[in-house]
Amino acid sequence: MRDLGAGFGYLMQGQRWVVRHGKQYGFGLLPGLITLVLYAAALVALALYGQDFTAWATPFADHWTSPWQGLFRGLLTVVLFALALLLSVVTFTAVTLLVGQPFYESLSEKVDRDVSPDGTAPESGLPLWRELWISARDSLRVLVRAALWGVLLFALGFVPVAGQTAVPVIGFFVTGFFLTEELTAVALQRRRVELRDRLTLLRSRKTLVWGFGTPLAVAFLVPFVAVFLMPGAVAGATLMARDLLGEETGEPDGERAGADDQEEVPAD
Secondary structure (H helix, E strand, O other), rough: HHHHHHHHHHHHHHHHHHHHHHHHHHHHHHHHOOOOOOOOHHHHHHHHHHHHHHHHHHHOOOOOOHHHHHHHHHHHHHHHHHHHHHHHHHHHHHHHHHHOOHHHHHHHHHHHHOOOOOOOOOOOOOOHHHHHHHHHHHHHHHHHHHHHHHHHHHHHHOOHHHHHHHHHHHHHHHHHHHHHHHHHHHHHHHHHOOHHHHHHHHOOOHHHHHHHHHHHHOOOOOOOHHHHHHHHHHHHHHHHHHHOOOOOOOOOHHHHHHHHHHHHHHOO
C-alpha cells in the first residue's frame, strides 16, 4: 500500500514541477495538442462512417430480417467504437511522446538536473534519429502487448456480472501499467535501459506503477485532460524512474529554496 501512495505522489510531484517551470509546461503542451487533433479527427470519422464500415464488413447479414440486422450491426458499431476509444487511451501517450520526443527529452533532463544532488542528468549519447527509431520500435512492441490485453478483456466483458464489474477495473490497471511504461521510457531510454529490462523493472514494483498510472488512465478518459497532464506526467515518471533505479534524489529547486527560507527565520 505504501508503494501505491508513492506512485500517486510521483504523479502529483510531476504536476507541481511543471507548474513551477511554466516555460517547460508550455512547450510540453504542443505535442499533446497536435496528437489530440489527429485522434479527434479519426474518432469523428469513425463515428460518422462506422456503421457503413460494419455494413461493408458483414455482407452475410444483408438479407437478415428486421430487427436482427440492425441490432447486429449496431452492436458491432458500438464495439468498434469502444475498442477505438480503448486503443486511443493506450496509444495516445506513445504517439504524443513520439511526436514530442525532443520536447519531453529536454523536460525529463531538466527534472533530472533539478533533483540530482550533483545537478547532472544521464545522457544516451545517441543521435536524435536513433532515439526516435528506438522509441517508435519499443512503442510498437508495447502496443502489441496492450492490444492483446485489450482483446482478452473485451472477450471477458461478455461474462455475466464479472464482465461488467471486475473486468473494467482490471482494464484500468492494465492501461495504467502500459501508460507508465511509455512515460518512464523517456528517462529510462536515456539511461540505455532496454524494453525487456524496463518491463522487468516495472513488474517488480507493480503497486508503485499502478499508483502512478491507474489514476492517469482514468483521467485520460476525460477529453482534453490528457493534453494538460502530459508534461507533468513525464516529469513525475522521471522522478519515479530514479526511484526504480535506486538513484539518489534531492528536493527540487523550488522546494529547496522554500526550505532554506524557513531555516533562516530565527526562532523565538
